[in-house]
Amino acid sequence: MKIFSKEQIYKGDKVTEEQQSLPPSELMERAGLQIFNWMHLRMQGAQVPIHVFCGIGNNGGDGLVLARHLITHGYNVEVYVVNCGNSRSKDFLTSYDKVKDVSKKWPQLLKCETDFPDIHRDDIIVDAIFGIGLNREIESWIKALFNHFKASSAFTLSVDIPSGWFTDKPIEDNEGVVRANYTLSFQSPKLIFFLPETADCTIQWEVIDIGIDRDYLMTTETEYELISKNEVLPMYKPRDKYAHKGDFGHGLIVGGSYGKIGAVHLATRSVLSSGAGLTTAFIPKCGYVPLQTSLPEAMVITDADTNKITAIDFDIKPDAIGIGIGMGKFPDTVSALKAFLKNNKAPLVIDADALNIISENNDLLKLIPENSILTPHPKELERLIGEWSNDFDKLKKASDFSTKYKVLVIIKGANTIIVYGQKKFISVTGNPGMATAGSGDVLTGIITGLLCQKYNPLESALFGVYLHGKAGDLALEEYGYQSLLASHIVDYIGEAYIDLFKQPEQPQQEEVEAENS
Numbered sequence: 001m002k003i004f005s006k007e008q009i010y011k012g013d014k015v016t017e018e019q020q021s022l023p024p025s026e027l028m029e030r031a032g033l034q035i036f037n038w039m040h041l042r043m044q045g046a047q048v049p050i051h052v053f054c055g056i057g058n059n060g061g062d063g064l065v066l067a068r069h070l071i072t073h074g075y076n077v078e079v080y081v082v083n084c085g086n087s088r089s090k091d092f093l094t095s096y097d098k099v100k101d102v103s104k105k106w107p108q109l110l111k112c113e114t115d116f117p118d119i120h121r122d123d124i125i126v127d128a129i130f131g132i133g134l135n136r137e138i139e140s141w142i143k144a145l146f147n148h149f150k151a152s153s154a155f156t157l158s159v160d161i162p163s164g165w166f167t168d169k170p171i172e173d174n175e176g177v178v179r180a181n182y183t184l185s186f187q188s189p190k191l192i193f194f195l196p197e198t199a200d201c202t203i204q205w206e207v208i209d210i211g212i213d214r215d216y217l218m219t220t221e222t223e224y225e226l227i228s229k230n231e232v233l234p235m236y237k238p239r240d241k242y243a244h245k246g247d248f249g250h251g252l253i254v255g256g257s258y259g260k261i262g263a264v265h266l267a268t269r270s271v272l273s274s275g276a277g278l279t280t281a282f283i284p285k286c287g288y289v290p291l292q293t294s295l296p297e298a299m300v301i302t303d304a305d306t307n308k309i310t311a312i313d314f315d316i317k318p319d320a321i322g323i324g325i326g327m328g329k330f331p332d333t334v335s336a337l338k339a340f341l342k343n344n345k346a347p348l349v350i351d352a353d354a355l356n357i358i359s360e361n362n363d364l365l366k367l368i369p370e371n372s373i374l375t376p377h378p379k380e381l382e383r384l385i386g387e388w389s390n391d392f393d394k395l396k397k398a399s400d401f402s403t404k405y406k407v408l409v410i411i412k413g414a415n416t417i418i419v420y421g422q423k424k425f426i427s428v429t430g431n432p433g434m435a436t437a438g439s440g441d442v443l444t445g446i447i448t449g450l451l452c453q454k455y456n457p458l459e460s461a462l463f464g465v466y467l468h469g470k471a472g473d474l475a476l477e478e479y480g481y482q483s484l485l486a487s488h489i490v491d492y493i494g495e496a497y498i499d500l501f502k503q504p505e506q507p508q509q510e511e512v513e514a515e516n517s
């Protein structure tokens with residue numbers, strides 16, 4: 001699903017109005033009606049007090065359309081206009097007049113703190129004060145209004161975007177914003193729903209379709225895209241009945257040191273479980289017996305050294321290599337990585353200590369093959385690209401890094417972001433149960449396994465991050481947040497593949513008949 005920028009949304013409105021020859025404020029009518037339908041479906045006429053707070057731009061206009069429908073359907077509604085200036089939008093004024101057609105009560109004008117209404121914790125707040133048009137700091141009395149919402153603990157439904165948040169830059173005052181329980185976002189979600197510093201703007205969100213021109217939506221390239229099942233399903237490569245293991249490539253995991261052979265086990269098993277035909281681990285000698293015993297499907301090649309990697313020599317021809325897991329940064333290992341990068345021709349997934357070594361030896365960056373996949377967690381990313389001032393700055397720096405060195409950067413986190421030059425993909429699979437030792441090693445293994453099977457680097461990164469998160473989500477159902485282990489994620493890679501082809505559950509015929517009767 002594409003995430004449109006504010007500028008693209010405004011352009012989409014214009015194109016739609018032209019293409020569909022819409023009368024003025026028709027899109028606002030659609031927006032307000034859709035929000036009403038959403039509420040009506042859930043509230044079924046319940047007389048809970050609903051406080052609709054409207055700004056004076058089009059977001060406020062949407063709020064007024066909603067309020068009008070709530071009033072005509074007999075809901076218990078109070079409408080307020082948050083008077084923060086004189087530049088009321090044309091469509092706002094049209095909606096304002098229409099509210100007066102259906103109610104004798106004028107919307108209450110709020111101008112300062114003494115005007116604030118009482119809000120009970122069981123009431124509902126609709127926040128239609130600022131939308132994507134917010135363009136400057138908010139006055140302090142409006143921030144006080146936002147705090148009044150918060151203090152009430154009432155359920156807060158935000159229209160399009162919680163008020164006070166910008167679509168493309170951080171907020172300056174952490175207190176001067178609305179934090180919504182639910183946000184109904186028009187046509188596409190907002191980027192801020194997915195970034196660590198801003199995701200608490202809303203607990204849940206949903207996209208509302210207001211019929212923006214389909215061609216425009218299809219043909220407009222966006223900087224950000226959400227990745228879920230719909231996006232990865234077309235990448236899946238089905239298996240031919242007569243396929244043999246030679247068709248699915250040979251994956252190599254290079255890593256491990258004394259006490260960290262388990263990490264290699266997890267990654268190697270993930271290469272196998274994601275579908276590679278053959279898999280080899282290159283490790284120090286100390287890992288030979290444990291790995292051969294615990295993972296009979298894998299082959300093992302050892303370094304000359306017992307405890308660490310000192311020279312990455314092998315006589316196999318891997319189709320993809322995942323390197324860095326549990327490897328340490330011993331001087332001999334640093335030299336081994338340098339020598340390896342100079343000679344290597346295979347596609348790479350670079351993780352953990354290999355990333356840390358590269359961060360400390362910038363001259364190695366130019367040795368990384370084009371389209372290699374780097375999988376840093378935030379601390380490793382900082383070592384690579386330097387400090388950032390906020391999430392937007394982080395994404396810009398990561399994009400510049402990806403463009404400069406022609407590599408893919410996977411920023412791991414609650415919502416993992418795959419950076420491919422200036423384009424960014426956000427994966428929404430995964431859960432906090434995966435914040436556990438070794439889960440990153442599993443991701444490296446999965447992506448290496450996909451590269452082996454001739455998924456191209458971008459597909460491997462997107463599909464790999466999706467499968468990893470999905471396997472974690474499925475494993476969660478069995479183990480719960482606390483007991484989920486990285487090896488459980490590996491166990492569920494197969495279920496994650498199978499789930500690709502499961503349809504959402506359809507209601508049984510009897511249920512449909514009961515609903516219709």
Ligand SMILES: NC(=O)C1=CN([C@@H]2O[C@H](COP(=O)(O)OP(=O)(O)OC[C@H]3O[C@@H](n4cnc5c(N)ncnc54)[C@H](O)[C@@H]3O)[C@@H](O)[C@H]2O)[C@@H](O)CC1
Nearest residue numbers: 028057058059084130131132133134135136137138160186
């Ligand atoms: N395709 C879409 O997504 C559509 C969006 N619509 C709505 O239109 C909204 C955008 O409308 P607008 O562009 O009018 O913008 P907003 O309604 O977000 O607000 C802009 C108004 O607030 C003022 N303002 C901005 N920052 C302020 C501040 N800090 N303090 C006081 N006043 C401030 C502006 O001068 C302007 O008058 C969307 O968020 C959405 O709710 C719909 O009405 C139609 C279709």
Ligand SMILES: Nc1ncnc2c1ncn2[C@@H]1O[C@H](COP(=O)(O)OP(=O)(O)O)[C@@H](O)[C@H]1O
Nearest residue numbers: 377412413414430431432435437438439440441
């Ligand atoms: N709260 C979370 N929600 C979703 N995924 C998470 C969360 N915390 C961690 N993960 C995922 O778990 C993995 C952790 O990787 P990493 O930090 O490298 O762990 P390790 O080094 O222990 O293997 C990443 O893929 C990350 O996206």
Ligand SMILES: [K+]
Nearest residue numbers: 127130161163
């Ligand atoms: K809003």
